Amino acid sequence: MAEGEKLIPINIEDEMKSAYIDYSMSVIVSRALPDVRDGLKPVHRRVLFGMHELGVRSNSAHKKSARIVGEVLGKYHPHGDTSVYDTMVRMAQEWSLRYMLVDGQGNFGSVDGDSPAAMRYTEARMRKISEEMLADIDKDTVDHTLNFDDTLKEPTVLPTRIPGLLVNGASGIAVGMATNMPPHNLTEVVNGTIAYIENNDIEIDELMQHITAPDFPTGGTIYGYDGVREAFKTGRGRVVLRAKAIIEEVKGRECIIVSEIPYQVNKADMIKKTADLVNEKKIDGIASIRDESDRKGMRIVYVLKRDAIPNIVLNTLFKYTALQSSFSVNNIALVKGRPEMLNLKDMIHHFVDHRHEVVVRRTEYELKKAEDRAHILEGLIIASDNIDEVIALIRASSNAEEARQKLIDRFELTEIQARAIVEMRLRQLTGLEQDKLREEYEELLKTIEDLKDILARKERRMDIIKEELEEIRAKYGDERRTDIDIAGGDVSITDLIPDEKVVLTISHAGYVKRTSLMEYKTQNRGGVGQKGSTTRNEDFLEHLFVGTNHQYLIFFTEKGKCFWVRVFEIPEGSKTSKGRAIQNLINIEPDDKVKAFICTNDLKDEEYINSHYVIMATKKGQVKKTSLEQYSRPRTNGINAITIKEGDELLAAKLTTGDSQVMLAVKSGKAIRFEEEKTRPMGRNASGVRGITLADDNDEVIGMVAVNDPESNVLVVSENGYGKRSLVEDYRVTNRGGKGVKTISVTEKTGNLVAINNVTDEDDLMIINKSGIAIRMEVSELRVMGRATQGVRLINLKKGDTIAAVTKVKKDEDDIEGDDTEDIVTDENAPETPNVEKPSSDEEE
Numbered sequence: 001m002a003e004g005e006k007l008i009p010i011n012i013e014d015e016m017k018s019a020y021i022d023y024s025m026s027v028i029v030s031r032a033l034p035d036v037r038d039g040l041k042p043v044h045r046r047v048l049f050g051m052h053e054l055g056v057r058s059n060s061a062h063k064k065s066a067r068i069v070g071e072v073l074g075k076y077h078p079h080g081d082t083s084v085y086d087t088m089v090r091m092a093q094e095w096s097l098r099y100m101l102v103d104g105q106g107n108f109g110s111v112d113g114d115s116p117a118a119m120r121y122t123e124a125r126m127r128k129i130s131e132e133m134l135a136d137i138d139k140d141t142v143d144h145t146l147n148f149d150d151t152l153k154e155p156t157v158l159p160t161r162i163p164g165l166l167v168n169g170a171s172g173i174a175v176g177m178a179t180n181m182p183p184h185n186l187t188e189v190v191n192g193t194i195a196y197i198e199n200n201d202i203e204i205d206e207l208m209q210h211i212t213a214p215d216f217p218t219g220g221t222i223y224g225y226d227g228v229r230e231a232f233k234t235g236r237g238r239v240v241l242r243a244k245a246i247i248e249e250v251k252g253r254e255c256i257i258v259s260e261i262p263y264q265v266n267k268a269d270m271i272k273k274t275a276d277l278v279n280e281k282k283i284d285g286i287a288s289i290r291d292e293s294d295r296k297g298m299r300i301v302y303v304l305k306r307d308a309i310p311n312i313v314l315n316t317l318f319k320y321t322a323l324q325s326s327f328s329v330n331n332i333a334l335v336k337g338r339p340e341m342l343n344l345k346d347m348i349h350h351f352v353d354h355r356h357e358v359v360v361r362r363t364e365y366e367l368k369k370a371e372d373r374a375h376i377l378e379g380l381i382i383a384s385d386n387i388d389e390v391i392a393l394i395r396a397s398s399n400a401e402e403a404r405q406k407l408i409d410r411f412e413l414t415e416i417q418a419r420a421i422v423e424m425r426l427r428q429l430t431g432l433e434q435d436k437l438r439e440e441y442e443e444l445l446k447t448i449e450d451l452k453d454i455l456a457r458k459e460r461r462m463d464i465i466k467e468e469l470e471e472i473r474a475k476y477g478d479e480r481r482t483d484i485d486i487a488g489g490d491v492s493i494t495d496l497i498p499d500e501k502v503v504l505t506i507s508h509a510g511y512v513k514r515t516s517l518m519e520y521k522t523q524n525r526g527g528v529g530q531k532g533s534t535t536r537n538e539d540f541l542e543h544l545f546v547g548t549n550h551q552y553l554i555f556f557t558e559k560g561k562c563f564w565v566r567v568f569e570i571p572e573g574s575k576t577s578k579g580r581a582i583q584n585l586i587n588i589e590p591d592d593k594v595k596a597f598i599c600t601n602d603l604k605d606e607e608y609i610n611s612h613y614v615i616m617a618t619k620k621g622q623v624k625k626t627s628l629e630q631y632s633r634p635r636t637n638g639i640n641a642i643t644i645k646e647g648d649e650l651l652a653a654k655l656t657t658g659d660s661q662v663m664l665a666v667k668s669g670k671a672i673r674f675e676e677e678k679t680r681p682m683g684r685n686a687s688g689v690r691g692i693t694l695a696d697d698n699d700e701v702i703g704m705v706a707v708n709d710p711e712s713n714v715l716v717v718s719e720n721g722y723g724k725r726s727l728v729e730d731y732r733v734t735n736r737g738g739k740g741v742k743t744i745s746v747t748e749k750t751g752n753l754v755a756i757n758n759v760t761d762e763d764d765l766m767i768i769n770k771s772g773i774a775i776r777m778e779v780s781e782l783r784v785m786g787r788a789t790q791g792v793r794l795i796n797l798k799k800g801d802t803i804a805a806v807t808k809v810k811k812d813e814d815d816i817e818g819d820d821t822e823d824i825v826t827d828e829n830a831p832e833t834p835n836v837e838k839p840s841s842d843e844e845e
Contacts (some may be wrong), residue, residue, distance in 0.1 A: 001159035020175075023174060043079075050071045051125070063124065068124060098217045134183055139365040141458045182214035197352060204556070214327070219259075220262045231331070236341070241263060275289055283313075311368065393407065393410060425599075503515045512579050512580060544558075544807040552565070552602075562631055564641050609627070615660075617701055623688050661708075673733050710728055714757065716744050716791070717755040724785045768803075770802050
């Protein structure tokens with residue numbers, strides 16, 4: 001040990017505590033957390049101040065980045081050059097900062113995570129908006145402190161006109177705390193700040209009418225508003241961000257096109273991870289992924305498989321990939337050197353306080369300058385009024401010091417005034433220059449008065465802050481990039497799919513699809529119809545049904561099994577597409593076939609399932625009633641719905657409330673009507689009771705109707721295109737199991753009965769024949785006729801064609817196109833037919 005030195009024993013635990021606290025405070029205060037006033041961390045502030053000192057402003061030439069980094073490193077920031085360069089690079093990336101502060105030239109990296117070029121290759125200069133952050137720094141508006149080696153001074157904060165903390169956000173990890181602040185829209189922030197200045201007691205809810213939500217440089221959509229509200233009110237919250245995606249058809253294939261991704265998501269990584277998930281079969285329905293981004297913008301294309309449902313694939317992507325990510329808001333910033341959690345109003349309040357202090361200090365500085373100049377001008381004016389005496393006095397002096405002293409003694413001037421007179425140029429002796437002195441002096445007196453008024457009145461100062469903010473808004477304000485989906489949040493997949501009306505079709509060969517009801521136009525009776533589906537050879541549409549996307553579809557097969565599927569899970573197709581095989585949707589046996597299906601609302605609603613029943617009918621005339629509750633717990637492999645006897649098969653199933661009347665119609669043209677309550681509820685495995693007695697072995701039931709309104713009408717259609725509408729009351733209520741009464745006069749011309757429906761004037765009718773042609777018409781066009789008549793022609797059939805299915809759809813004002821038939825596709829070889837065909841005398845009895 002050297003002479004004069006001594007050892008002091010210290011407890012290592014105490015030393016560690018004190019050393020670690022010193023270190024953590026250093027990190028918190030001078031590295032990781034932004035200042036609430038200008039929103040900058042020390043390194044950002046030093047980069048901007050270094051560029052300001054170097055003179056690389058927005059109107060000067062770019063300078064090598066290495067030159068700027070060297071300036072900052074050597075003068076203000078004694079850390080690694082990488083930290084300074086990385087900071088400067090981030091300030092020049094449009095996907096990192098909402099409002100860039102550095103104008104970079106060269107390779108500054110990419111949203112795919114590519115590294116920027118080395119600092120010796122790139123160049124940079126300040127952006128105009130950065131100059132607003134440094135405006136008035138030379139007017140003693142902020143405190144300066146000595147740099148690391150006490151040779152220079154640097155600002156402790158910038159006198160910014162931009163609310164930097166709110167506008168560009170910040171993120172940093174200190175010791176024992178971290179900050180993560182989202183960026184916001186400058187126009188909105190300025191509006192909110194002005195609202196606060198006008199009313200300091202403004203509530204956060206009112207501020208949120210101006211500053212609606214964070215606004216990220218990469219756009220996207222904020223999904224759900226609860227996290228935003230929480231963050232604004234408390235300073236902490238979780239903002240869920242989603243990519244902007246649309247579903248588009250590209251070269252005949254449906255594709256999901258993504259044009260904006262969430263903030264801080266690496267695009268290349270995201271695409272790679274998505275591709276891995278597709279390869280691992282964790283995400284279904286994607287055939288390939290292409291990145292078609294270029295300098296015009298981002299475009300990621302997810303090409304879908306032909307049988308994929310775009311909405312479901314998109315929601316799966318949101319769930320499993322970075323197309324949906326969250327931004328955890330944690331508003332911690334330094335307030336007077338101490339870290340504090342801040343809400344929206346706090347941040348605006350501290351910025352306004354800072355601006356107020358800057359305006360006061362700037363005004364005091366300008367006032368002092370003006371007063372100093374006025375003081376000198378007073379002396380110069382005295383001198384010019386007594387110019388001959390002044391010249392003589394100066395000439396008679398042996399040196400400048402003596403001249404100054406004589407002037408002070410003769411005219412009672414100050415040292416400063418005397419020095420100014422001695423140093424006065426000869427040209428100031430001209431009359432014109434003397435007038436200028438007086439003008440300048442008068443102007444200065446007005447300026448001094450104005451500056452004193454600013455210092456005396458706080459409302460003047462606040463008006464100045466407002467005016468400067470409005471100027472900033474006019475110069476740099478822009479539109480929001482990030483949309484807000486207020487209805488979003490942690491919701492189920494059904495809430496992401498519009499609950500629109502759809503037409504569900506099932507073909508004879510078992511192909512199912514859903515099509516928007518809007519695709520079908522209304523035609524008048526007797527029209528030729530439009531193409532409803534493209535089916536395979538010898539296939540035709542057998543079932544047609546109208547439901548909504550959110551409903552549940554329960555399939556009943558001819559063997560009496562029951563399956564369950566959501567309507568939105570059925571693949572969407574155009575009117576002319578074939579659809580998808582039911583076997584691919586449900587685990588149906590190869591030799592079984594779907595014969596009926598019902599749409600129900602939420603099967604988890606106990607009140608609903610206990611108050612509804614399913615009534616089934618078989619071809620041989622059996623009927624059975626079972627509570628809907630028994631079908632509310634589906635299994636993948638289906639459940640038994642009814643036990644079917646040999647030689648019989650299930651034909652129809654209807655949803656009822658238990659107090660309806662049941663009508664069954666048979667091929668030979670008869671129908672029966674009886675009360676539903678005559679059929680007691682049975683279990684799923686029962687085979688039911690007799691509903692109607694058939695005339696012979698060739699006869700069979702063709703349809704069942706559940707009647708809730710006795711004043712409604714019954715519409716029957718025969719296979720050759722004849723139909724008619726008659727009153728339900730024409731069919732007397734009988735006991736279950738009878739032979740029924742005549743419902744249509746069946747002749748060779750009409751063909752056998754194929755469909756029965758209960759209708760009102762509010763309904764439209766959809767008729768599809770075996771060749772796939774569909775026609776939609778208004779029921780109100782058909783007048784009510786007697787029960788035993790033959791009816792009128794509803795649709796003109798080509799030779800050999802017959803009707804396959806008839807269903808009713810609710811009339812919707814938006815769907816009706818009147819006689820506008822531009823969209824109608826007709827067969828070129830079909831004979832021309834008028835829109836309305838009046839029945840000939842032999843068509844009606």
